[in-house]
Amino acid sequence: MATVKLLGDDELSPEARLIFEDIRATRQTEFVNNFWRALANDPATLKRTWEGVKEVMGPGQLSPRVKEMIYIAVSVAHGCDYCIHSHTAGARAKGMTDEEYRELLAIIGMAAETNRLVAALGVPVDDAFKS
Structure with missing residues (x-):
């Protein structure tokens, strides 16, 4: 069981919404998994983690x-x-x-x-x- 709420798209802060848009564009999918939905509770951590994953797992x-x-x-x-x-x-x-x-x-x-x-x-x- 998650220790934080897994945020739905309608519950995202404006900052988290922008990161989700980038996740979807980068991965070319509408699916945003539970890891990102948990991190969306803290947009700063969401952004930092996404930027790191995008860089390390990228080309x-x-x-x-x-x-x-x-x-x-x-x-x-x-x-x-x-x-x-x-x-x-x-x-x-x-x-x-x-x-x-x-x-x-x-x-x-x-x-x-x-x-x-x-x-x-x-x-x-x-x-x-x-x-």
Whole structure:
């Protein structure tokens, strides 16, 4: 259950309304998800977060599909169910196959296991890996 009201379009402040218009234009959809609707309670946080997401997830050296897959990995590591679902949907929409998803989950699981082993064992970083 949300800890804040998920604002409908008719409940938005003028500032939040402008950001929702940008979300819709940028994503070329009328759908604005619950994350943005929760953030709309604080237009300053909504704006800051949207601008950051727009910049980081926008065009760059990594493909949109790879960016979504990285977002899935971080979301799994942080236990964000909402983000896992929304970015898995985003990755699938950008071409991620079922085989890629299974491989991604295997990598996430293996990295989590080996990270914990290294931390528990106190393994020092090899000089060859330091730059």
